[in-house]
Amino acid sequence: MHAAAPSPTHLAFRHPLPIRIAHWINVTAMTILLLSGLQIFNAHPELDFGSTSSFYKHPALTIGATGESPDRGYLQVFGHRLDTTGVLGVSRSDGDVSERAFPSWITLPAEQDLATGRRWHFLFAWIFVVNGLVYLAFGLLSGQLRRRLIPTRAELRGIGASLREHLTLRFPKGEEATRYNVLQKLAYLIVVLGLLPLQILAGLAMSPGFDAVAPWLPEAFGGRQSARTAHFVIAMLLVAFVFIHLAMVLLTGPFNQLRGMITGWFTVRAEREAS
Amino acid sequence: MKRKNLDRRRFLLGGLGLGGALALGGCGRLAASRTGQNALQAGDDATQFVQRLLMTPQTLAPEFPASAISASFYANGTTDPGEADYKALAANQFADYRLKVGGLVTTPFEISLSELRALPSRTQITRHDCVEGWSAIGQWTGAPLHLLLERAGLKPEARYVLFRCFDTMDSDSLDTPRPHYYETVDLVDAYHPQTILAYDMGGAALGVPHGAPLRLRVERQLGYKMPKYLKSIEVIDSFAAVDGGKGGYWEDQGYDWYAGI
Incomplete structure (x- = not known):
């Protein structure tokens, strides 16, 4: 050198x-x-392949909520489900628990x-x-x-x-x-x-x-x-x-x-x- | 040298912090202000300008083979209007339905479903893109809108076509009446060959969930530009005085008037 x-x-x-x-x-x-x-x-x-949506029937990826009590959020990729409560699917915004894919702190606008x-x-x-x-x-x-x-x-x-x-x-x-x-x-x-x-x-x-x-x-x-x-x-x-x-x-x-x-x-x- | 470096560091950090705070905290407030609204509107204006530059009035939206038709086509928004006038028409299979065509035209008229079906028709298999992000492919048959506009004869001041619908949407407060769904398109889209008043879907009479007896198809834009349950067509020179003044029910809720993206 x-x-x-x-x-x-x-x-x-x-x-x-x-x-x-x-x-x-x-x-x-x-x-x-x-x-x-x-x-x-x-x-x-939800993410799909092809021209049209599968409407959550056979998605490549979904971020959702179970709707149970207490509500659980999940990330599902090619059929494999991961509990993501608190961040993806179900998270807190303004103190309330809400069903939303990405949490309010990372979206624009927040709501x-x-x-x-x-x-x-x-x-x-x-x-x-x-x-x-x-x-x-x-x-x-x-x-x-x-x-x-x-x-x-x-x-x-x-x-x-x-x-x-x-x-x-x-x-x-x-x-x-x-x-x-x-x-x-x-x-x-x-x-x-x-x-x-x-x-x-x-x-x-x-x-x-x-x-x-x-x-x-x-x-x-x-x-x-x-x-x-x-x-x-x-x-x-x-x-x-x-x-x-x-x-x-x-x-x-x-x-x-x-x-x-x-x-x-x-x-x-x-x-x-x-x- | 040392001193200077420290100042510079503090300056850089301060700048980053300020920028970050402005970017994250200020965005919401900025967007809510009038100037913010106008600034954000600039993106939509640019999109409309460039798309209109790239496409001719005749450029067609992609059409698909029959094999591509979606097995289930999601019905969004209103799927069963509860309004009395609509219910009465539906009970009689829309035999008494008359579409009103008026506004800035030389000869206003009313037309029944059977008269519409007797006009030359267009059938198209197209992809329906919702503003939410999903898509479905369906087959639509209907009367080209330009046939009705030509029959009515547009006055020189005509700029937009206003579609009023039977269905009502949620209102902002209990004090205000529920607004009817409505939409407007300009004459470029009104005269587009694929712009039809669809009465058939998939070869059968349009069902109530999809907008019976008539829904508009504007294939180069998003789903909310294609109102269902059409009641009347009115040719206008400005939509500033119609309802919220933004040219459509969803536009009044903040959505872009030109929904080409």
């Missing part, structure tokens, strides 16, 4: 302004999309209100789409997208070593930390150019108006209800990505990382010898 003499600690410019702005708009939009999306899910807490949930969802879906297009246009024109997200051949060859480093929580330091490593690049590539566009398409496939324009779209997902299931599963994958993303920020110096995404400047620490 580097010479024995440690490089001095200095600031490196890491994230250009358009990417920082796009990142924080995205944080806001995706948070609101998730919370309002769970509100919308609550109106019909059961499909109409308002839809308005939040679609407004921020538009903000998310426009923001994503601006990000992609900037990324393509500036070369940032290629530099940040596309791994080089050499990087791909080093994927085993990178994997070992991550599993033992030894992360790249010094100059190495000023650019994305191969696992980061692949993770961001899958999310930015895979999951997020797919999520928009799955959302559009549920629109009766858009299906008239593009009848092939719901079919590509296997029908409208399959698209709804895909939309939900992708949302959960994105939540998993955000958890990993935040864990990585915490493990690699949260203040430095946050400053990097707010001011653009990132502290490069002097590399310790033979760590």
Whole structure:
């Protein structure tokens, strides 16, 4: 790696302004999309495959309540039932026990209100789409997208070593930390150019108006209800990505990382010898 | 340097905390205010604008083969209107039913079910998408709405078609009368080839749970835009003065007027 003499600690410019702005708009939009999306899910807490709904006869997933006394909430996936009382199916809101798929503390609005949930969802879906297009246009024109997200051949060859480093929580330091490593690049590539566009398409496939324009779209997902299931599963994958993303920020110096995404400047620490 | 870092940390933390509080605590209040309502409305306006840009007035909603028809088609909302005028008509198999067509037209008229059935008809197997998220596929046969509008002759100021229904919905308080279900569509959807007044479902006369004797089909929008138990059709220039002023029963409860998504 580097010479024995440690490089001095200095600031490196890491994230250009358009990417920082796009990142924080995205944080806001995706948070609101998730919370309002769970509100919308609550109106019909069942997932199916195909064009039509099974109306709880043979669902892929249901979040429900037994209606017994005391009431029990459950999550049922492919026939396997899990008691989730207190969180899913049956939870407390404003002190009262109520039957609702996702609890009030994670839906927007908190109370059961499909109409308002839809308005939040679609407004921020538009903000998310426009923001994503601006990000992609900037990324393509500036070369940032290629530099940040596309791994080089050499990087791909080093994927085993990178994997070992991550599993033992030894992360790249010094100059190495000023650019994305191969696992980061692949993770961001899958999310930015895979999951997020797919999520928009799955959302559009549920629109009766858009299906008239593009009848092939719901079919590509296997029908409208399959698209709804895909939309939900992708949302959960994105939540998993955000958890990993935040864990990585915490493990690699949260203040430095946050400053990097707010001011653009990132502290490069002097590399310790033979760590 | 140390001092500065600390300040920056405090600033960052404060900013995050403030942002979080605004985002989570403020959303509900923001949405309830008038400005908030208008801002949230912008998303629906954008959806309508872009969808109308992408589709022609003739673009059809997907149609399905007979094998795709749902074994059981869930009947949502009102499934058995209890109103006396409706009950009387239903008792006589709607033989005395007359659909009123009026408003901003040159020749208002009334039409019976048998006269409607004598008009050219359209049969379509389409997917019904409820705003709640579920879907069902059904076969609908009916008279294209544009035939009735052409017969009535629209006046130049005509902008929307208002559908009034027999069934009443829950009212907000005991003091106000139960509102009748109603809906409005603009002329683009009114003249769409798949916009029909359906009298048959699955080859048999439309049953009471699904809106007998007549329900509207507007296939490029969600289920609540397709009122059941149709009583009259009125051509109007604005729905601002009709009931809650938002263009439909569910719209008055906060749902989007353009239900294309």
